[in-house]
Amino acid sequence: MKQFGVLVISHGSRSREWVRLVDEAVADVRLPEGVPVFSSFLEIVEGRLIQDGIVTLEAQGVTDIIVIPLFVSSGSTHIDEISYALGVIPEPSLPTDMERFAIRARIHFASPIDDDPTIAEVVYRNIEPLSEDPAREIVVLIGHGSAEKGFHQRWKMGLERLAERIRELGGFAAGDIAMLLPNQVPDVMQRWQERKPDGTVIVAPLFLSEGYFTSEVIPERLEGFRYRYNGKALLPDPLISRWMERQLAVFWEK
Structure with missing residues (x-):
């Protein structure tokens, strides 16, 4: 038994x-x-x-x-x-x-x-207070990522699907992703700054709990760009x- x-x-x-x-x-x-x-x-x-x-x-x-x-x-x-x-x-x-x-x-x-819909709801609830005009806002979902072949693709697929779920939940203009490894944050932020100069980027971290990555690494990578961010993680x-x-x-x- x-x-x-x-x-x-x-x-x-x-x-x-x-x-x-x-x-x-x-x-x-x-x-x-x-x-x-x-x-x-x-x-x-x-x-x-x-x-x-x-x-x-x-x-x-x-x-x-x-x-x-x-x-x-x-x-x-x-x-x-x-x-x-x-x-x-x-x-x-x-x-x-x-x-x-x-x-x-x-x-x-x-x-x-990965891209579980329950987790999309958690992330959306975390960033909802930062949203003022969803039709003019771009959500950039940032995860740790991996530079390893195969693993990078799995990270990318999961993040992209989750970002799309979050975009739909909030009615945002767009959803995008960036990994810390390899460092994609500056390129993604620069692209949206050029593509939608009047838009607002809301940054959503995908980390289990707040700590070093949410409070130090992500803000450092975002330096010099305009964005909204509160550093809220999945827990609690x-x-x-x-x-x-x-x-x-x-x-x-x-």
Whole structure:
């Protein structure tokens, strides 16, 4: 008989606030009675790493672990190496120091955020206070990105679809994207400044939690351009917990 358990994996941070926001979102996930959940991290958070989560769940009798990768893009190289280490794929696409985990339970791997409509709603709610005249506004969605072949394309596809969802939600004149890696921000901002000099660019960061990238890196890349920005990340927002519930529902129904 199957005994399900849930393992949420996010990147990890030295910031206690970052970890707290993730843990609160995981704790708010509504699960069937008797299904344990463990909030784990790729690195940094001692005692809360992926192997710690596997051991803890298996000790509770879990035979089937549903893994939720709490990352914003399937283009993240971390998704690739985690998939390999969990035995979901036979080999990683890129070299990795990550070794295979010790696992007895069966692994069921869910999807990262990508262009999920629930996440589009979160981003739109974050930037809505910045909007005054949507018909004259351009939303530029900024994500971390990747310069690696294949991974870059996955980032691009997910960001573009998400930007279009946000554009439709707000009735904006246009939606565009820019990655930090490679640095596309100056070129994108310059293009809209020339194409719509009377328009207003609203910058929307696609990051799980506020921190170094939202407060320092993005403003630095935007220096010299006109824009509106409040630096709001996906967390805290109850819709992130609802997104995780939808990811899990696919497996309950099997």
